[in-house]
Amino acid sequence: MHVYRTTALCAALAFGTATVAGAQSVTVRIQNHQSPESTSGRLIADFVENVETMSGGDIDVEMFYSASVVKSAETFDAAASGIIDCDMTNGSYQTGKNPAYQFVADTMGGYDTPLQFQSWIEYGGGREEINGLYNTNGMTFVGAHIGGQESLVSTSPIAGPDDLKNWKFRSPPGMESEIFASLGASPVVMDFTEIFTALETGIIDGADASWLSNNVGSGLYDIAKHTTFPGFHSMSSDHLACRTDFWEGLTDAQRAIITSAEKNLGYELMLATVVENGEALVALPEEGVTIYDWSQEDRAAFRQAAFGAWDEWAQKTPETAEIVQSHRDFIERIGLDAPASN
Known part of the structure; x- marks a missing residue:
């Protein structure tokens, strides 16, 4: 090795x-x-x-x-x-x-x-x-x-937010489920190790699992022939x-x-x-996988939903408010486009 x-x-x-x-x-x-x-x-x-x-x-x-x-x-x-x-x-x-x-x-x-x-x-x-x-x-x-950044995988096209309507997919627990639900998707929280079987049996239509190359290593594209790249929704x-x-x-x-x-x-x-990821980007189309690069407008729609969730989650506990503020302060410190606090 x-x-x-x-x-x-x-x-x-x-x-x-x-x-x-x-x-x-x-x-x-x-x-x-x-x-x-x-x-x-x-x-x-x-x-x-x-x-x-x-x-x-x-x-x-x-x-x-x-x-x-x-x-x-x-x-x-x-x-x-x-x-x-x-x-x-x-x-x-x-x-x-x-x-x-x-x-x-x-x-x-x-x-x-x-x-x-x-x-x-x-x-x-x-x-x-x-x-x-x-x-x-x-x-x-x-x-x-x-x-x-992670890439969504799906057994059906996932070219933009409209394709999220009634899309049943594996989601990790937490804020992500709420964000995707607000965009019309149907998140199903399940263990990371159950994704392959759930896709194979049709229990779910897609998954937020990992980034492109990790999804390849897990065999997800043997079943799910649609994916997003570059990733934009999650970096877990x-x-x-x-x-x-x-x-x-x-x-x-x-x-x-x-x-x-x-x-x-x-x-x-x-x-x-x-x-x-670069190698997978070249190889996957040859294996019949369609890759979707969401537009800036579609990415902005998702990010707006995510920032709204930041505010909601910051109100849940004092510890959440503190760590959210820590992120906001650091994002501003390094010059990123920080989510504004309501």
């Missing part, structure tokens, strides 16, 4: 090998919701190899793919309760705990690129905002990985979050190694997505 390494990662490797040698070995049990064949899944395998190599074998990672231990939405609680140690799924699954979790995972129309979202985490106070939520549930946020970020007592029980060096490997995963995922 090819293991990606950056200069920072190589430096961490030297640091980790020198400092962790002789430390007590530890096993880290992590569940993700990606298939091993997807872009994210392959890079998660590199994450595992990087952690184990940097630690000189003192950290053993047991990685569970495709939500094989518990359902995706249950992973966070499974880690908090000790069934596993860390969650590598998506914060939006936890909106039932607090609506603020929506804005940990996907701002829906807020940022244009994954770099901007990662910058909010590292330089816009995002890490502190996220841990303000996670710590109350016994979890600690380690880092995020996000490929880019998966996370690495660990049970706080487990995380604090690691040595400083072990935490540094895992954090460095997670940052490298985020970096490599952005790069790989650019390349593999």
Whole structure:
């Protein structure tokens, strides 16, 4: 398997090998919701190899793919309760705990690129905002990985907002369901791992699953021959979050190694997505897939609906209002077209 390494990662490797040698070995049990064949899944395998190599074998990672231990939405609680140690799924699954979790995972129309979202985490106070939520549930946020804007997949044409009318599609829980419902669609919340079968059996007509190359890796275009690209509606970020007592029980060096490997995963995922999305864009039409590039007017209609949802969700809890304002402040700070607060 090819293991990606950056200069920072190589430096961490030297640091980790020198400092962790002789430390007590530890096993880290992590569940993700990606298939091993997807872009994210392959890079998660590199994450595992990087952690184990940097630690000189003192950290053993047991990685569970495709939500094989518990359902995706249950992973966070499974880690908090000790069934596993860390969650590598998506914060939006936890909106039932607090609506603020929506804005940990996907701002829906807020940022244009994954770099901007990662910058909010590292330089816009995002890490502190996220841990303000996670710590109350016994979890600690380690880092995020996000490929880019997601592409809708469908078994029927999806050329613009009019095609959303009565369109029955898989949606993640949270704000997205409300936005699409306001545009006439019929969102169905289901586990990430159930999408392929639901499309195959006709339970749903389409799905918001992931970006173009990840959808290819999941086999969705074997069934759904219509897709949007470039993506515009969602840029959902998966996370690495660990049970706080487990995380604090690691040595400083072990935490540094895992954090460095997670940052490298985020970096490599952005790069790989650019390349593999481009390759998919060339290959998919030859496989009978129709690609729809929504007009600026149609994109604006969706974004307006999304910004309206920001205001509604900001009123749900004080924590949601705080994290929404954090995003608004950072978006204005870096010169993006920020959603105005009513």
